[in-house]
Amino acid sequence: MKTLILNIDRDNDFGIKVGITGPVIGYTQCYNTASKLIASDPEDSDSNALFGALKHYNELKKKNENVEIALITGDDNVGEKSDEKLSLQLDEILSMDHYDNLILISDGAEDDYITPIIASRIKIRYIKHILVRHNENIESMYYYIVKAFQDKKIARKFTIPVGLLLLSYGMSLLIFTVYSIVISRSYAIIPSSGAIMLVTIVIGTYFIGKGSDIKNKTVTLLVGLKEYSQETKISLLSYVVSFFIIVIGITYTYEITIKTSPILNKILVFLTIFVWFVYASYLSKALFDAFEEFFIFKNHSISKIWYGISFSLALILISYGMINYIRFIIGFIPFSAVFIYSILLIAGIIMALLSAVLHKYRSTLKSKGKNLFGVK
Numbered sequence: 001m002k003t004l005i006l007n008i009d010r011d012n013d014f015g016i017k018v019g020i021t022g023p024v025i026g027y028t029q030c031y032n033t034a035s036k037l038i039a040s041d042p043e044d045s046d047s048n049a050l051f052g053a054l055k056h057y058n059e060l061k062k063k064n065e066n067v068e069i070a071l072i073t074g075d076d077n078v079g080e081k082s083d084e085k086l087s088l089q090l091d092e093i094l095s096m097d098h099y100d101n102l103i104l105i106s107d108g109a110e111d112d113y114i115t116p117i118i119a120s121r122i123k124i125r126y127i128k129h130i131l132v133r134h135n136e137n138i139e140s141m142y143y144y145i146v147k148a149f150q151d152k153k154i155a156r157k158f159t160i161p162v163g164l165l166l167l168s169y170g171m172s173l174l175i176f177t178v179y180s181i182v183i184s185r186s187y188a189i190i191p192s193s194g195a196i197m198l199v200t201i202v203i204g205t206y207f208i209g210k211g212s213d214i215k216n217k218t219v220t221l222l223v224g225l226k227e228y229s230q231e232t233k234i235s236l237l238s239y240v241v242s243f244f245i246i247v248i249g250i251t252y253t254y255e256i257t258i259k260t261s262p263i264l265n266k267i268l269v270f271l272t273i274f275v276w277f278v279y280a281s282y283l284s285k286a287l288f289d290a291f292e293e294f295f296i297f298k299n300h301s302i303s304k305i306w307y308g309i310s311f312s313l314a315l316i317l318i319s320y321g322m323i324n325y326i327r328f329i330i331g332f333i334p335f336s337a338v339f340i341y342s343i344l345l346i347a348g349i350i351m352a353l354l355s356a357v358l359h360k361y362r363s364t365l366k367s368k369g370k371n372l373f374g375v376k
Contacts, residue, residue, distance in 0.1 A: 002066045003125060004099040006090075007053040008106050008114060010074040010082050013037065013046045022073040023089040025096070030054060030069050045130075049107035052130035056105060068097070087117050094121060101125040163207025170200030238288030242281040249277025265332045272323045279316045283309060307359045314352035321345025 007030070015021045018036040031054055038047035050071060057069045072089040074082030101123045104115065107130050118124060174197055208214070257270040290305045324341035327333045 001100045002068065002098065003060070004093070004102045004122070005053050005057050005060070005067055005069040006093075006102055006104055006118070007050050007069070007071045008074075008086065008104070009046045009050075009071065010086065010114065011078050012073045012075050012082065012085075013041075013044055014071070014073050016076055017041055017044070020073070022071050022086075023093050024071040025068070025093060027054065027057060027069055030071055033071060045107040049105060049130040052128075053105040056103070056128065068099070083114055083117060086114050090118065090121060103128065105130060159207040160212060163204045163209075165204070166200045167204030167208060170197050170202075170204055173197040174201070235288070235292065238285045241288070242285045245277060245281040245284060249274055249281070253277065264330065265327065268323055268327050268332070272320055272327075275316050275319050275323075279312060282312055303359070303362055307355055311352060311355040311359075314348045314355060317344050317348025317351065319348075321348060 009015075009022070012021070014024075014033060014037055017040050018033075020033050020036065024030055024033050030050060034047045034050040034054065037044055037050075041047070053069055053071075057067055060067045070093050072086050072093070074086045076082075099122060102118060103125050104118065104127045106127075115124070115127070173193060177193070177197065253270050253273045256273060257266045260266050260269050286305050286309050293305070321341045321344045324333065325338060325345065328335065328338040328341070
């Protein structure tokens with residue numbers, strides 16, 4: 001009868017801290033792995049659990065039992081992703097040799113979540129938890145609070161909910177204070193409520209930032225944005241120009257439509273004007289892309305860009321004509337004006353059909369040209 005002693009690292013501390021991922025099989029390999037982790041982080045309980053499994057391995061060996069030891073690692077995203085990795089590694093171990101039963105050794109109850117997965121594959125002989133003893137003389141509340149904040153698992157489960165609670169309370173006080181100022185037209189703030197409001201907002205923001213690692217994510221985003229702007233300056237410029245065209249379009253269209261009535265006509269007039277700014281935004285982006293492809297990347301095949309420009313113009317003409325035709329049906333514009341809009345609508349439909357046919361024709365020619373040279 002052969003027994004497998006299995007140690008589980010569900011949150012992948014071995015992979016994150018020392019770059020070792022499971023499965024790790026064999027006494028020597030597991031011993032070296034545990035030594036690396038405890039040298040990197042003496043306070044990590046996973047190394048103690050693996051050493052506990054090694055100790056249990058030696059004890060069973062002295063009893064002349066046929067045993068093997070292995071370590072499997074999960075993922076820092078504890079849950080479905082980590083358990084799936086653990087399942088695959090366990091299947092890999094069981095496929096290498098025949099084991100009659102298994103002894104599960106872990107550092108706490110969190111690893112026991114995978115027990116049903118293990119039981120579905122092999123008989124569990126028993127479960128053993130390795131609990132680390134502390135020197136009571138050095139234990140202090142401050143020490144454990146600091147360590148808890150540094151532990152990502154605890155931070156996600158504790159600091160984010162508390163932070164959201166404090167921030168919500170602080171923002172509620174702020175909204176109520178602003179509302180009171182507007183209603184009473186008194187700019188006096190009670191010092192005690194102002195202090196509570198400020199403290200809860202600051203602490204809540206700090207807790208959320210600490211738990212969700214906003215600082216590192218912001219730095220990564222800024223670094224990525226910097227690298228992107230250095231590599232593709234024209235693309236970045238095109239996005240900036242397109243964005244400001246949209247902003248100008250919203251402002252300009254709002255100023256015009258605010259003078260019209262009723263509300264339904266305001267909406268329709270807003271749409272008829274704003275669609276042209278949308279097209280202008282798309283057109284500027286497309287022209288920047290065409291310039292970049294033609295002059296920087298030396299790609300002279302930019303037919304797709306011109307097809308996009310022509311087809312999108314056709315869609316704008318169709319939308320513009322249709323919206324104004326709806327205004328005529330409702331009675332917001334006279335019959336004399338709808339004639340021009342109908343012409344634009346028909347022109348948009350014809351342009352869309354021609355653009356689609358030409359694009360299909362060019363694609364067919366290009367495909368035939370490739371086949372002539374034997375390119376598939």
